Amino acid sequence: MSSGYFNNIKEATVSLFNGFAITLSNMFRKPVTLQYPDKTPRSVTDLMPERSRSWLKVEMPICTACLNCEKACPIDCIKITTEKDPSGRVMSGFDIDMAKCMYCGLCTEPCPTGAIHFIPEFERASFSLDQMISRFVPEGEKVVPYKVPKKDKDEEKNSAKEEAEDKAAEAEPDA
Numbered sequence: 001m002s003s004g005y006f007n008n009i010k011e012a013t014v015s016l017f018n019g020f021a022i023t024l025s026n027m028f029r030k031p032v033t034l035q036y037p038d039k040t041p042r043s044v045t046d047l048m049p050e051r052s053r054s055w056l057k058v059e060m061p062i063c064t065a066c067l068n069c070e071k072a073c074p075i076d077c078i079k080i081t082t083e084k085d086p087s088g089r090v091m092s093g094f095d096i097d098m099a100k101c102m103y104c105g106l107c108t109e110p111c112p113t114g115a116i117h118f119i120p121e122f123e124r125a126s127f128s129l130d131q132m133i134s135r136f137v138p139e140g141e142k143v144v145p146y147k148v149p150k151k152d153k154d155e156e157k158n159s160a161k162e163e164a165e166d167k168a169a170e171a172e173p174d175a
């Protein structure tokens, strides 16, 4: 009984000094934290990992208005408005509500031209939900959708055909 009592005192003392030793060693270590946002060694954008998911951007000059991204978004963050114009079909709105976005990236995957993508930018906190909406077509303006050159379309078709042929060959049972 008494040996258990003294063992407990010994263990408590050792663990107390272990704790002090760790605290002391941390006093002389270089801090790993950054004084964000005032003192970062480089701009925060440069410090973001290459494939980070942050703010979404749409390169309007290569957007085909195919609506694939809008359909892929599971929570309806993307709203694309198209209308008929004397020059043909045009986009009169392309909004992404970043306040709703969960950064899943599903909208970027079916984009045929890579127009919609993440950019290494996230410092856009705002007091207004309206300011969290990215508007890629300025109000009152219209954007003519990008037309994929025919050559690219042919290449796409050929590669899809080759892929289908390869799959069919793989599926065929050995003679």
Ligand code: SF4
Residues within 6 Å of the ligand: 056, 072, 073, 074, 075, 076, 077, 078, 096, 100, 101, 102, 103, 104, 105, 106, 107, 108
């Ligand atoms: S990242 Fe996900 S939630 Fe955000 S807009 Fe794209 S599909 Fe929608």
Ligand code: SF4
Residues within 6 Å of the ligand: 058, 062, 063, 064, 065, 066, 067, 068, 069, 070, 080, 110, 111, 112, 113, 114, 115, 116
């Ligand atoms: S951003 Fe891409 S997926 Fe979305 S409408 Fe434009 S081309 Fe289609």
